[in-house]
Every structure is written in structure tokens, then in C-alpha cells.
Amino acid sequence: MRARVLVRPKQGILDPQGQAVERALPALGFAGVSNVHVGRLIELEVDDPARLPEMCEQLLANPLIEDYEIVADNGEEPSG
Amino acid sequence: MKFGVVRFPGSCDDLDALQAAERIGEAVLLWHADHDLQGADAVIIPGGFSYGDYLRAGAIARFAPVMEEIAEFARSGGLVLGICNGFQVLCEAHLLPGALLPNASLRFLFRQVELEVIDAGTPFTRECAPGQRLSIPVKHTTGRYYSPDPVHVLLRYAPGQNPNGSQDDIAGVCNEEGNVFGLMPHPEHAVDLLTGSADGLSIFESMKAHVEHSVAV
Numbered sequence: 001m002r003a004r005v006l007v008r009p010k011q012g013i014l015d016p017q018g019q020a021v022e023r024a025l026p027a028l029g030f031a032g033v034s035n036v037h038v039g040r041l042i043e044l045e046v047d048d049p050a051r052l053p054e055m056c057e058q059l060l061a062n063p064l065i066e067d068y069e070i071v072a073d074n075g076e077e078p079s080g
Numbered sequence: 081m082k083f084g085v086v087r088f089p090g091s092c093d094d095l096d097a098l099q100a101a102e103r104i105g106e107a108v109l110l111w112h113a114d115h116d117l118q119g120a121d122a123v124i125i126p127g128g129f130s131y132g133d134y135l136r137a138g139a140i141a142r143f144a145p146v147m148e149e150i151a152e153f154a155r156s157g158g159l160v161l162g163i164c165n166g167f168q169v170l171c172e173a174h175l176l177p178g179a180l181l182p183n184a185s186l187r188f189l190f191r192q193v194e195l196e197v198i199d200a201g202t203p204f205t206r207e208c209a210p211g212q213r214l215s216i217p218v219k220h221t222t223g224r225y226y227s228p229d230p231v232h233v234l235l236r237y238a239p240g241q242n243p244n245g246s247q248d249d250i251a252g253v254c255n256e257e258g259n260v261f262g263l264m265p266h267p268e269h270a271v272d273l274l275t276g277s278a279d280g281l282s283i284f285e286s287m288k289a290h291v292e293h294s295v296a297v
Contacts, residue, residue, distance in 0.1 A: 009181075013181065013226060014181075014184060014224075014245065016182060016183075016184050016185070016186050016245075017182070017186065020186060059135070059139065060135075062136060062139070062172065062179055064178070064179045064226075064227075064228065065179045065181060065226060
């Protein structure tokens with residue numbers, strides 16, 4: 001199965017990358033943008049999608065500082 | 081007293097750490113792929129970019145063969161010092177609490193900072209006085225310490241000197257048992273007045289005093 005793992009900074013932790021982007025957009029004339037966060041997208045092909053959460057916990061994300069979301073390539077949450 | 085200094089692919093301060101340790105005792109390099117600490121009395125994980133720091137700083141190095149030995153060594157009470165990237169590796173390996181995030185400025189930092197010794201009663205700070213100031217350089221991009229839980233702080237950046245946005249000005253923390261210590265500043269770069277400060281030596285001297293005291297007891 002092809003899957004995408006979206007990794008984001010945990011809420012409440014300072015996200016200077018998101019802030020920098022948020023400050024840059026109005027400078028280019030894009031007004032009305034707020035709550036910008038910059039994370040990471042990991043695309044992978046996996047035989048056993050049930051093991052994805054484990055992979056996220058142990059390597060793909062650091063659960064202390066990051067939230068992750070697993071999305072199947074068809075856009076649905078993978079089962080298991 | 082024998083220090084073991086780990087070398088990962090991408091380590092870059094391993095030789096400085098080795099030379100700093102050699103001022104205090106014997107020192108050997110430990111290869112990342114070996115399950116062998118060569119009888120070291122204390123282990124130093126130096127700065128650099130282990131395995132390129134791909135994904136997150138320290139995230140890949142955590143799985144190196146030598147890290148299994150280091151985790152076992154730490155569990156049995158052995159002294160482990162992680163400097164900069166070594167600190168990041170120890171956090172990723174859950175041998176220390178918390179995590180290191182990108183600097184609040186998003187910039188690479190390279191400057192001399194003043195540190196305050198918060199706890200002078202540990203194996204890493206026993207040769208310091210409580211409240212003593214140490215002048216030691218920092219150089220990093222990912223040094224903003226964060227922990228959701230209370231931690232045992234050994235060193236803080238002096239007031240007004242926090243370079244990276246670290247929580248509560250934290251520069252270095254140890255584990256609950258007090259035998260694993262990580263810090264972002266580089267004591268191995270502050271061992272000779274020729275380069276501005278020799279204050280970093282007190283960390284290595286403390287480790288030696290602790291090991292020799294333990295042997296004597």
C-alpha cells in the first residue's frame with residue numbers, strides 16, 4: 001500500500017518555521033493568512049500498513065514534539 | 081581513567097573531544113558499528129552530524145550498534161556525556177528526557193556563551209562551584225531544548241544569554257540517576273586559554289574525579 005505520513009510540530013510548541021512563512025505571505029500581498037505550521041511529508045510503500053503507527057512512534061516522528069497523521073494514498077485512513 | 085569517544089559517520093568534534101579527554105586521562109575512539117566500548121570508564125558522544133542527521137538530528141544514530149552498548153553501560157551506572165549532536169542522540173535514544181528543536185532564530189549559531197552551574201553535586205559538575213560561571217562556545221542549528229516534564233538541570237545559559245530559545249534557559253540536563261548528561265555548548269572546545277577559555281575542562285575533570293572516587297570506594 002502507498003501511504004503518506006504527515007508530521008507536524010505539536011500544538012503549543014514554538015514553530016519558528018511556520019511563523020516565518022506567516023510573516024512572509026503578507027509581504028507578498030497575501031493577506032488574511034494565519035495559524036501557519038510547517039511540517040514534513042513522508043511518502044512510502046508498505047506491505048503491512050498496520051505497522052505504520054509503530055514506525056511513526058519509533059522513527060518517522062518524535063512523539064514528544066511532533067504529531068503525525070497516516071493517510072492512505074486513496075485519501076482514507078488505513079485500517080489497523 | 082579511560083574515556084571512550086564515539087565516532088559516527090558525520091561526527092566532526094570527535095577529535096577535539098578526544099584531545100580534551102587526553103588532557104585528563106587516557107582516551108580512545110569507539111567506532112559506531114562496533115559492539116565494543118573498549119573498557120572505557122566513561123563514554124563521550126561528540127558533536128557533528130551523525131549519519132547526516134537526516135530526518136531529525138540524532139534520530140538515525142540512535143540505532144547504531146554502539147548505542148546498544150552505551151544504553152547498557154548507562155543502565156549499569158556508567159558515565160555518558162553527550163555534547164551537542166551527542167545530546168540530540170541521547171534524547172532521541174530516550175537516555176535523556178526532552179528533545180532539541182530548531183533554534184528560535186532558525187539560524188546557525190556560533191558564539192561564546194556564559195553558563196551557570198545549577199547543580200554542582202553531580203559526576204559531571206563536582207569540580208565546579210554552585211553558581212559558577214563557565215565560558216564555553218555553542219555552535220548549532222538545533223539546540224532549543226524542550227521538555228514537557230520537569231528535568232534535572234545542571235547548566236543554564238546566564239541571564240540574557242540564551243542563544244536558541246531553550247525552555248527556561250536550559251543548556252544541559254542529566255537523567256534521574258545522574259549518570260547521563262547532555263549539553264549543547266562544547267566543553268571540548270574550551271580546554272585551552274589559547275582559544276579563549278579553559279572552563280570546559282572542569283566537566284572532564286569532574287568525570288575523572290567521580291570515576292576515581294568510585295574505584296577508591
